[in-house]
Amino acid sequence: MRPARALVDLQAFRDNYRLARELSGARALAVIKADAYGHGAVRCATALAEEADGFAVACIEEALELRAAGIQAPILLLEGFFEAAELALIVEHRLWCVAHALWQVEAIEQASLDAPLTVWLKLDSGMHRVGLHPADYAQAYQRLLASGKVAKVVLMSHFSSADELDNPRSQEQVTQFLSASEGLAAEVSLRNSPALLGWPKVPGDWVRPGIMLYGASPFEHPQPQADRLQPVMTLSSRIISVRELPAGEPVGYGQTFVTDRSMRIGVVAMGYADGYPRHAPTGTPVRVAGRRSRLLGRVSMDMLCIDLTDVPEASLGSEVELWGRHVLATEVAAAAETIPYELFCNLKRVPRVYQD
CATH class of the missing domain: 3.20.20.10 (Alanine racemase)
Incomplete structure (x- = not known):
């Protein structure tokens, strides 16, 4: 699946x-x-x-x-x-x-x-x-x-x-x-x-x-009481493809990101059809193989690309956190110029798994 x-x-x-x-x-x-x-x-x-x-x-x-x-x-x-x-x-x-x-x-x-x-x-x-x-x-x-x-x-x-x-x-x-x-x-x-x-x-x-x-948090900046909140949803997927690209190669639709050095690119099974914001720009944080990294290029309907260049542990099948306990939804929302309310409410197609 x-x-x-x-x-x-x-x-x-x-x-x-x-x-x-x-x-x-x-x-x-x-x-x-x-x-x-x-x-x-x-x-x-x-x-x-x-x-x-x-x-x-x-x-x-x-x-x-x-x-x-x-x-x-x-x-x-x-x-x-x-x-x-x-x-x-x-x-x-x-x-x-x-x-x-x-x-x-x-x-x-x-x-x-x-x-x-x-x-x-x-x-x-x-x-x-x-x-x-x-x-x-x-x-x-x-x-x-x-x-x-x-x-x-x-x-x-x-x-x-x-x-x-x-x-x-x-x-x-x-x-x-x-x-x-x-x-x-x-x-x-x-x-x-x-x-x-x-x-x-x-x-x-x-x-x-x-x-x-x-x-x-409903606030743009740290706030003592809001900092006590516990993220409830972790949106995740896995790497389904890995690419080694030289400098000067475009990644994704519209050539909005071009490699500036030899880079390792991971393709993640997650896109705007799942509710991940299409307008999230290059640099939006993600977490892969236990380390923070970034989104690269445009988000597609079913896939997005992330930077694996400095995450040698990441490979085919590695888990990627799009938001959750380590990459806060407020961070993703700020990068995409929206609010966490919209991120959560726009979620679709992705099965929910409950932990209690």
Whole structure:
């Protein structure tokens, strides 16, 4: 079989969740939307089933997959519902839902429900993506409580720039949230991964760790708490061909890399059809035969080339780590001018192998 694979360390996933609770001192919804950022939502949720305070997904399809797999913990729909007809399913499957728009508040008021809802009321505190306008927030809260359709409301918002620790925008958003929610007696959830790791003074009863659960830092630079995270996924493959090339020879499509000396080139069974970023440039780090090396030339659909010149131990069949414990996904993402979130979510075709 083709040797490309993604090894998922479920114990590391649990340890990262425990770190989130330790640092926050709050209850934590494990964010496992987008198939747990490419790690496998059902397996990740099952690994945390005995200790998670709850889970968060993007939409009802993702929630129903977890319920069908036997996950009984609370599950929050981060985008809420897209049409009022979903409310019956939300009640049936005991889901929590975000309300981020007045039409959703109205739909809840008008719905005929078999049981009351738990609603997370989202404020647009300055990100300007989704969320209620501050002028509408308190009234929406009162309407939900008065509707008789809601058992509990949690107040929430989302930071736009918490990964930038010197950016005043996060504190401005906290100030806006505190103003809009003044006098509202409810639990609060503000912190995502970067806010949880880097903004310890932000108040809240619930946190929503996402990328940190998978062991990747949301920050561009080292940060003491983020440095405690354990990478969960190791993307690896093997060398399937070795070439000895003299100086002046191109490697891969488009002649974007030309050897500047006699070089030894390894061809790895991994490409952009597997989710490895096509735009990763020459020099992107890899690890082969236990030593760090680099990508050479353009990434192809099914293959990429790496430098074996200074790694004499490497040969046909040698294992190559594309990202994982020794080559961090944040390093690869930085080289490819993207973020680790995208690397994980774009993974495809590569079989996932779970270690627990």
